[in-house]
Amino acid sequence: MTETALSLRNVDKFYGPIGHGVHAVRDVSMDFAKGEIVALLGSSGCGKTSTLRMIAGFEEVSRGSIMLADRDISRLAPAKRNVAMAFEGYSLYPPLTVRDNISFALKSTNLSAGDIAARVSEISDMLEIGDILDRYPSSISGGQQQRASLGRALVRDADLHLLDEPMGQLEPQLRALLRGRIKHFIKERGLTAILVTHDQTEANALADRIAVMEDGVLQQFDSPEVLRDKPSNLFTGTFVGEPPMNVFEAEVSAEKGTISLQFKNEMSLQYAAGSFSDEICEAMLSRQHVMIGVRPYAVRRTDKKGIRTKVAVNQWLGDQSHIAAEFAGGMLVLVEHDRAEVKPGQEIKIDLEPSSLHIFDRASGEAIAHGTELAS
Amino acid sequence: MEYTSPLEKTLRAIALTLVVIFFMFPILWIFLMSFQTNETILRVPPSVVFEPTLTNYQALITGKLETSAASLEINFMRNLFNSVFLSVASVAVAMLLGVPAAYAFARHKFRGSEDIAFTLLSFRFAPPLLVLLPLALYFQQIGLADTYIGLIWVYQLICLPLILWIVRGYFEDISPDIEYAYRIAGHSWFATFRKIALPLAGPGIAAAGLLAFIFAWNNFIFALVLASADKQPVTVGALAFITASGIQYGQIAAGIVLSIAPTLALALYAQKYLVEGLSLGAVKG
Structure with missing residues (x-):
């Protein structure tokens, strides 16, 4: 074969x-x-x-x-x-x-x-x-x-x-x-x-x-x-997939058992150190400047702890909703399969799970990790 | 549909008629002259009423011109044959060289290809006399003066660029992928050229050939300088009617009628292709 x-x-x-x-x-x-x-x-x-x-x-x-x-x-x-x-x-x-x-x-x-x-x-x-x-x-x-x-x-x-x-x-x-x-x-x-x-x-x-x-x-x-x-890199990440992957610049820092991703506009995400393997933490920290990518399908709205954002656009395409929310100076798109009842201007909370994140080196665009797995 | 008022239609018809009369009148006048004797042609004022005579045509075809002063030998039929032979042979040679060249220029961009194509076109820019006089000297030295081969060679200055540039436009119009499709199905490029490119560019090649034929046929200066009486085409041959004892207007007119007849017939027959060939050549060239 x-x-x-x-x-x-x-x-x-x-x-x-x-x-x-x-x-x-x-x-x-x-x-x-x-x-x-x-x-x-x-x-x-x-x-x-x-x-x-x-x-x-x-x-x-x-x-x-x-x-x-x-x-x-x-x-x-x-x-x-x-x-x-x-x-x-x-x-x-x-x-x-x-x-x-x-x-x-x-x-x-x-x-x-x-x-x-x-x-x-x-x-x-x-x-x-x-x-x-x-x-x-x-x-x-x-x-x-x-x-x-x-x-x-x-x-x-x-x-x-x-x-x-x-x-x-x-x-x-x-x-x-x-x-x-x-x-x-x-x-x-x-x-x-x-x-x-x-x-x-x-x-x-x-x-x-x-x-x-x-x-x-x-x-x-x-x-x-x-x-x-x-x-394997930022290009394929953003090129393949519809709607395209959300990508944001982030600075990585670690303190007191948490990994912190600092985005633009004072937005940040904190993860427990255990969320990522030691190798990934090390790879991220050694680079510091990274790009964080997340597929629109992997972004979830949540009622619990999450990042507050404002809805900018909510489009129903007949079989799925595309919601664009303000995030770190840009737009974060998320896809839901039901008709989402949110209006522009409304505040929602979203959750980005560590396993859904794609982490790329900002300078070279090479992938560092996909979710909890180190990129080979 | 565009609407045109009756007034506009009439005006258009009048304008068209005027244009047609303007262009056709000389031909009509020559046609009438060819059936008259010198006396009726030269009378003042001129008149369209005359007794038609076939003596002019008779003289041309038999080759003997009887005038009041003397009897004159004319080789008009010989000239006509020369015209046909020179034009056909020149176009044939130009096709043989020009069509493959046009294909090469259209398909294969090689170093200097544009320059070569342009140089070939520039043959048409040069005033023929400028080229002819030195050429006549060379031809005499290498023995090509007053030969059919020499003339056909020089006629390439007229035919080759014409065929090259018109046919090139047609080849460029064919999608190269059609040829690729044929080649990838297991055919050599030469087979592709013969079986795909040539048939598809057929109408263009025919138009270019016809145009080249007409241009070659109408040429005057090359044969005048480079050939003697027995190799000259009708365009030059007509000069023989200007004799010491007077100008034979009747024979000249009959000669013109006979010599424009073939090209006119060809042009009418292939009118559509000719217009296409000319306009395409103009756009692409």
């Missing part, structure tokens, strides 16, 4: 001369297991598409190497890499019908016409495009083109399937439906797939592991659960 399908070794991408041009991808190393679905997640311009295009062979690898199925493909022509790709801009062949677009690559294999037809009909049923197979790309909608393009990639037998924003144009219901079907399709055939997306829901739903990229640097490459529970 842990056989490596694709491996990137110290890959760099410069647009322009090496060392001077735009450094789009910085020293990225990743291993993708066979049969794994990996999402490259990041904001626009973070290098995720550049990475994908280097794997496909449309962009030259400036430095480093890419191994696919035990071959070094970093200098191979795209045609020789045995990779399939669905493009963000669909890129269907205009003079061909949807059916021909999908079956196009299969025709140069030694599959019989019957096999090809069977595959095309299977994939078009899955993607709900069976009724437009005989139409031309120019006469169908963006969403349909996107599915046709996805079908053209998935129908192929390739060592690797690359999907660039594969569902961006689909309407929400269809997207949710297809996500499940596509994941099933990929898993059933044991395909290895990399998808590029900026949609966290999509990444979480489809991928076994998510690679978070920012500024050309691979920030973290882990399962969705680990990304949520143990973000």
